Amino acid sequence: MSTGMSQITTWLRDPNPTSRRQARLGQAFMAWLRMRRNPLAMVGLAIVAVLLVMAAFAPWLAPHDPITQDLSNRLLPPLTPGHLLGTDDFGRDILSRILYGSRITLFIIGLVAVTAPVFGLLVGTVAGYFGGWTDEILMRITDIFLAFPKLILALALVAVLGPGMENAILAIALTSWPPYARVARAETLTVRTSDYIAAVRLQGAGPARIILGHVMPMCLPSVIIRVTLDMAGVILIAAGLGFLGLGVQPPLPEWGAMISAGRKYLFEQWWVATMPGLAIFIVSLGFNLLGDGLRDVLDPRSAGR
Amino acid sequence: MRDTMTEPLVRVDDLKMHFPIYTGVFRRHTGDVKAVDGVSFSIQPGETLGLVGESGCGKSTVGRALLRLYEPTAGRVVIEGEDIATLDPEALRRKRPTMQMVFQDPQASLNPRMTLSAIIAEPMVEHTSLTAEERQARVFELMDAVGLNRRFANRYPHEFSGGQRQRIGIARALALNPKFIICDEPIAALDVSIQAQVVNLLEDLQDKLGLTYLFISHDLSMVRHIADRVAVMYLGRIAELSPRDALYAQPLHPYAEALLSAVNEPDPNRARRERIILKGDVPSPANPPKGCSFCTRCPKVFARCRVERPELAEVQPGRFVACHLYTPDAGQTGASGVPEHNQQGASS
Numbered sequence: 184m185s186t187g188m189s190q191i192t193t194w195l196r197d198p199n200p201t202s203r204r205q206a207r208l209g210q211a212f213m214a215w216l217r218m219r220r221n222p223l224a225m226v227g228l229a230i231v232a233v234l235l236v237m238a239a240f241a242p243w244l245a246p247h248d249p250i251t252q253d254l255s256n257r258l259l260p261p262l263t264p265g266h267l268l269g270t271d272d273f274g275r276d277i278l279s280r281i282l283y284g285s286r287i288t289l290f291i292i293g294l295v296a297v298t299a300p301v302f303g304l305l306v307g308t309v310a311g312y313f314g315g316w317t318d319e320i321l322m323r324i325t326d327i328f329l330a331f332p333k334l335i336l337a338l339a340l341v342a343v344l345g346p347g348m349e350n351a352i353l354a355i356a357l358t359s360w361p362p363y364a365r366v367a368r369a370e371t372l373t374v375r376t377s378d379y380i381a382a383v384r385l386q387g388a389g390p391a392r393i394i395l396g397h398v399m400p401m402c403l404p405s406v407i408i409r410v411t412l413d414m415a416g417v418i419l420i421a422a423g424l425g426f427l428g429l430g431v432q433p434p435l436p437e438w439g440a441m442i443s444a445g446r447k448y449l450f451e452q453w454w455v456a457t458m459p460g461l462a463i464f465i466v467s468l469g470f471n472l473l474g475d476g477l478r479d480v481l482d483p484r485s486a487g488r
Numbered sequence: 489m490r491d492t493m494t495e496p497l498v499r500v501d502d503l504k505m506h507f508p509i510y511t512g513v514f515r516r517h518t519g520d521v522k523a524v525d526g527v528s529f530s531i532q533p534g535e536t537l538g539l540v541g542e543s544g545c546g547k548s549t550v551g552r553a554l555l556r557l558y559e560p561t562a563g564r565v566v567i568e569g570e571d572i573a574t575l576d577p578e579a580l581r582r583k584r585p586t587m588q589m590v591f592q593d594p595q596a597s598l599n600p601r602m603t604l605s606a607i608i609a610e611p612m613v614e615h616t617s618l619t620a621e622e623r624q625a626r627v628f629e630l631m632d633a634v635g636l637n638r639r640f641a642n643r644y645p646h647e648f649s650g651g652q653r654q655r656i657g658i659a660r661a662l663a664l665n666p667k668f669i670i671c672d673e674p675i676a677a678l679d680v681s682i683q684a685q686v687v688n689l690l691e692d693l694q695d696k697l698g699l700t701y702l703f704i705s706h707d708l709s710m711v712r713h714i715a716d717r718v719a720v721m722y723l724g725r726i727a728e729l730s731p732r733d734a735l736y737a738q739p740l741h742p743y744a745e746a747l748l749s750a751v752n753e754p755d756p757n758r759a760r761r762e763r764i765i766l767k768g769d770v771p772s773p774a775n776p777p778k779g780c781s782f783c784t785r786c787p788k789v790f791a792r793c794r795v796e797r798p799e800l801a802e803v804q805p806g807r808f809v810a811c812h813l814y815t816p817d818a819g820q821t822g823a824s825g826v827p828e829h830n831q832q833g834a835s836s
Contacts, residue, residue, distance in 0.1 A: 198643070198647070199639040199640065199642070199643070200642040200643070201642065202642060203603055203605070203606065203642055205642065206603050206642040206643065206644065210644065377596055377597075378591040378592075378593060378596040378597035379596065379597050379598055379599045381552075381557050381589075381591070381597070382589070382591065382597055382657075382660065383610070384557060385555060385557065385584060385587075385588060385589055386584060386610065386611040386614045386615070386664075387580070387581035387582075387584035387585075387614055387615065388614055389581075392614075397599060400601050401599075401601070
């Protein structure tokens with residue numbers, strides 16, 4: 184077993200890789216080693232991993248159904264046998280609801296993470312690479328979006344589109360792309376004057392090829408770091424929309440909506456609102472720690488490339 | 489040495505590269521930085537033209553404008569009969585393989601996220617229809633040509649030393665069999681011990697592949713080693729363009745004289761050239777002096793220099809100088825339209 188492992192690591196560490204795939208994997212392995220040196224990043228990674236496991240195995244991990252009501256057992260305190268984190272005002276097991284709620288949270292994060300950064304990256308690189316009027320127009324549009332507080336703009340959008348999970352996701356994505364456009368544009372401005380872009384232009388490559396093949400890969404690490412750091416914000420906005428009743432609708436166990444439901448009992452039955460609040464807090468912290476660690480690993484400048 | 493009547497591979501006519509300055513709230517166009525202000529020269533096939541001058545004199549800008557990395561403000565750049573400066577994008581793209589560039593900073597000119605073989609193969613993806621295996625074979629061929637071990641093919645640029653990186657840059661420039669290569673200070677960022685290796689490699693490749701170089705550098709001894717003819721630039725204009733040996737033996741333009749007096753003599757027993765220390769700073773290219781651009785610092789300046797701009801003219805066979813010391817003291821400069829054409833036959 185250990186000889187198999189060491190064979191793999193020597194293959195990854197080979198200074199003269201025989202294929203491009205081996206070279207890439209070797210780079211990823213070195214990045215992983217750098218990441219492992221940062222204990223806080225590993226804590227963040229562990230939290231995110233636990234979130235993924237929770238979401239994937241919710242039906243097997245949850246002791247009770249998250250939706251079925253049992254009014255005879257309502258508002259049981261934590262550590263009651265059978266209800267580790269207590270029950271809410273409809274007698275539903277809070278632990279089970281948090282476990283199922285991780286699926287909703289992850290779904291929202293995932294959809295926002297694949298839409299907003301892609302759009303922002305496209306806007307930012309195009310604006311940065313072409314400059315001039317293109318830049319002016321695209322960045323002024325970005326500024327308009329940035330002029331509103333994210334949550335307010337998301338609220339307005341949901342109010343127009345109507346409440347619901349899909350609309351909440353759409354609203355969050357539409358309000359969170361401008362920072363990525365800014366980051367990508369700033370990165371593009373430094374990259375586009377570099378000699379290797381000049382070399383590619385000398386080969387006769389057109390703007391599309393340069394932006395997609397050379398500029399975007401250089402912007403990607405900054406954007407990925409930014410996305411990871413923003414995930415906490417996305418979770419909070421989603422929770423905020425849920426809290427205000429504009430996001431995921433009851434009886435689905437969304438964390439923000441759960442806090443909202445527990446608000447009425449905050450002083451006597453504190454656990455109803457506190458438990459989902461803790462879940463939001465821990466997951467946000469996890470993404471922030473992971474983002475910080477990724478910055479050290481992915482940033483080409485600090486990595487000494 | 490060379491057939492003096494052959495058509496030059498590269499001919500540059502009155503190339504100008506002005507960068508506009510915008511000031512004020514309304515971004516008004518208030519002036520231009522005249523980085524290159526009327527440069528003319530020609531390069532014969534197989535020749536190496538050295539382009540020297542101090543920092544900021546516009547020599548790198550000449551190189552970049554020549555290959556349309558900048559859009560030239562005015563002038564013609566004729567390479568193999570086609571005017572690069574006005575070519576439409578598609579024709580320019582097809583022309584690209586003919587002319588390539590080796591950059592100053594080998595670190596900055598290689599994409600840090602691509603492996604060596606991907607970097608060298610990229611021009612072929614753009615311009616040829618070779619299969620992946622054929623490309624890989626050509627990459628190995630090029631790596632052999634520039635002296636890189638084939639085992640390094642899948643390494644990333646940061647795993648190489650400066651000299652090796654510059655070899656990668658040279659291999660990439662050679663990938664499409666160019667005829668004309670602009671070397672933009674290719675050795676300035678390298679250790680002295682590595683400089684000679686790279687220059688020798690460039691010379692070997694020139695012999696083997698019949699390349700033509702424009703060698704931009706501020707290292708006068710290295711230019712003396714590699715160039716056939718040398719152009720000395722000052723403030724966006726050519727001060728003197730002469731065959732190498734003649735220039736280094738006896739520079740004609742006062743600026744060339746001052747510049748070359750700074751070169752160390754390898755033999756300490758030989759009489760040391762009198763050092764000429766220029767006073768003052770280079771004037772701003774946004775606001776060059778009226779008359780000769782060198783008149784503010786020239787030790788031999790006289791009244792005419794301050795009012796009339798000297799044109800580049802042939803004062804000895806093959807030697808071109810832009811200085812009133814060598815032009816007949818007539819009221820008008822008879823040579824105003826002539827210089828860019830009469831240097832075709834200029835060669836040692």
